[in-house]
Amino acid sequence: MKCARCLLQLQGLRLQGLRLQGLQLPGLQLQGLQGQSARSAAQHGALLQSSSQPHMLRNTQHQVIRRFHRSPINDKNQPVPAEFIDEDDNKKDKSLVIHDDLFEQVARETKTKATFNKVVEVFIKQDVRRRGHVEFIYAALQKMPEFGVERDLAVYNKLLDVFPKEVFVPRNFIQIMFNHYPRQQECGVQLLEQMECYGIMPNVDTKVLLIQIFGVKGHPVRKYQRILYWFPKFKHTNPYPVPKNLPEDPVDLARLSLARIADDRDAKVTVYQLACTDITESGEEITLPHVVGIQSPSQMELLAQHNPSRPVFVEGPFPLWLRDKCVYYYVLRADPVPPEEKVEEPYDPERSLAYPLQLDLDLDRDLGDEESFDVEDLDEGEVFAMCMTSQGDQAVLNQWVSGLQQNNPILGRVPTLFRLEQGPRELQGAHKTKSDHQHRPDPQTQREEEEEEVSVEEEPRRSQGMKP
Numbered sequence: 001m002k003c004a005r006c007l008l009q010l011q012g013l014r015l016q017g018l019r020l021q022g023l024q025l026p027g028l029q030l031q032g033l034q035g036q037s038a039r040s041a042a043q044h045g046a047l048l049q050s051s052s053q054p055h056m057l058r059n060t061q062h063q064v065i066r067r068f069h070r071s072p073i074n075d076k077n078q079p080v081p082a083e084f085i086d087e088d089d090n091k092k093d094k095s096l097v098i099h100d101d102l103f104e105q106v107a108r109e110t111k112t113k114a115t116f117n118k119v120v121e122v123f124i125k126q127d128v129r130r131r132g133h134v135e136f137i138y139a140a141l142q143k144m145p146e147f148g149v150e151r152d153l154a155v156y157n158k159l160l161d162v163f164p165k166e167v168f169v170p171r172n173f174i175q176i177m178f179n180h181y182p183r184q185q186e187c188g189v190q191l192l193e194q195m196e197c198y199g200i201m202p203n204v205d206t207k208v209l210l211i212q213i214f215g216v217k218g219h220p221v222r223k224y225q226r227i228l229y230w231f232p233k234f235k236h237t238n239p240y241p242v243p244k245n246l247p248e249d250p251v252d253l254a255r256l257s258l259a260r261i262a263d264d265r266d267a268k269v270t271v272y273q274l275a276c277t278d279i280t281e282s283g284e285e286i287t288l289p290h291v292v293g294i295q296s297p298s299q300m301e302l303l304a305q306h307n308p309s310r311p312v313f314v315e316g317p318f319p320l321w322l323r324d325k326c327v328y329y330y331v332l333r334a335d336p337v338p339p340e341e342k343v344e345e346p347y348d349p350e351r352s353l354a355y356p357l358q359l360d361l362d363l364d365r366d367l368g369d370e371e372s373f374d375v376e377d378l379d380e381g382e383v384f385a386m387c388m389t390s391q392g393d394q395a396v397l398n399q400w401v402s403g404l405q406q407n408n409p410i411l412g413r414v415p416t417l418f419r420l421e422q423g424p425r426e427l428q429g430a431h432k433t434k435s436d437h438q439h440r441p442d443p444q445t446q447r448e449e450e451e452e453e454v455s456v457e458e459e460p461r462r463s464q465g466m467k468p
Contacts, residue, residue, distance in 0.1 A: 102136075103143050113155065116140075116147040120158055133162050134187045141194055151198050153206075159191060160209040169215035176217045188213070188220035192227065201231050242322055250275070254292040254388040257320055257327050261386060267296035272403040275390065291400050293387035295407070303384040303408050306334060307341070311415040312384065314401065317392050329388045330397060332404070336379040384408075394418050 106122060107115035123136050137159055144150040163184065170180040179185065188210065195202060202224055210221050240260060247253050255269050273291040280286060306312070316330030387400045397418065405411045 111147045113149050113152065116149050116155060117158060120162065124162060130162060130164050134183060137162060137187055137191065141191065151200060153200055153203060156191060156195055157205050157209060163213040165212045168213060170217060185214060185219045189223050192220060192223045196227055202227060246322055246325055250390060251290050251292060253327060257322060258292065258294040258386055258388060262294050262296060264296040267294050269294045272400055289389050289391035289396055291387060291389045291396060293385055293400055295385040299384050300408060302382045304410055306410060306414065308413045310334060311417050313417050313419050314397050315419045327388060329386055330392060331383050332385040333383045334381045336381045
């Protein structure tokens, strides 16, 4: 259209020039010129249309119009036909599998702090722009317990060094308000939360790295400030702290756990049996588990006053978590005493001078004061002793009860019942043979099938006149 407009303007200028020169053209010539200008405009319009069509077009006078030749540069910009990519491969690239493979390739033989730092250095040297650094840091945080560096502050600072510097720093208050680069900030906060979970206090190097990466107003820097504020306040608030390095010996771990449960300085820990291997008369090798128990003098007094006609129960196992380790313990207890057998003993005023057990205060009461209090009392019965063992079957716990009879002779006259649930050995076996449990029938359905079998067996007996 631009070409046709230019040609019409040229024809108009030509006519004006002829008129100025005084040339008088006959009407036919003027009509001829006008017809030529119209034809030329039509030709150029058809020429423009031919540029968008692949084939050559012909005008009204059957003249071939050539199309424009394109530059070879335009051929390079043509869209390339898309190749279909498998969805599973696309998901695999977006996941953390690639970085997990990187950890497995570098640390094939041993998984130590040196190999972990080597993996981080390999990723840093791969790309100057640190593409995929967020996914790599998430994968590294998951792999830290395997390499044993989940409590190393230097390794966390090295992971923070993976972030590009001065890229995610907000430049104005609007970027600060709208959470500048939220994905990277969430990754930094997640790293600090894992440090907080393991009780690691960040240092000055951590602060410098966070400011270089996210700026002073970033969310990771605020998380760092909260950790520095609250960690010293809660450092010594726990009156029963758990040591950072738990003992590896199961007997020592049982001693620590039982002393923590009992909460009595006068309680005595007794090792009734150590773990060992024994050979029977038939030549079989048997592994004997360890048995460790605890009992305080007050518990011995309560057991001596127990009514021999009422049984005692061995219950368990009950789990106890010490950091990342779980141990199981068993208790020797009795049912609550019936109200008619309860005997109220007078309180000894000198038993506890710091915290008196009874107060007789003659205070004036107002009309709105209530003398009765709605308190829910739950009587669970006395606990006489506790123990820990690696194998919680009835035979092992019988050894513990027989060991208690040396200091508690009343146990020889009191019936002992066992209320045992699934122990730690059974739990480990269930975890290893998970596929077997999937094919195992439900206990309720199994009971129904057994009842049906019993009823089927009873029917022919009744028909024959026999007693079941």
